[in-house]
Amino acid sequence: AFATLIMSMMPGFAKDKIKFWGPKELLEQVDEEALPDFLGGTCKECYRRVPKGAMDIYYIAKRDFDLDTNEVDKLMEPSLKHLDTENWVEVEHV
Incomplete structure (x- = not known):
């Protein structure tokens, strides 16, 4: 709902640059091994480090x-x- 509200206020040229992908579309663009598990990938890199x-x-x-x-x-x-x-x-x- 929030994204829909924000998108409705954006000019068309800006909306064209924003994409919302599900797991299937994301995996078509990025290798599974490069995505962390919470995005549907198999990357084993620890991304939960404390800064x-x-x-x-x-x-x-x-x-x-x-x-x-x-x-x-x-x-x-x-x-x-x-x-x-x-x-x-x-x-x-x-």
């Missing part, structure tokens, strides 16, 4: 909300079941 310099959730929670580690863990617990932890990398936090 260099990203702040630790515990640091942010302490700095912005004065929460300790146990409070953060308790808040995060319900969400953990939705995360793909197969390639999970634990890092020490301050």
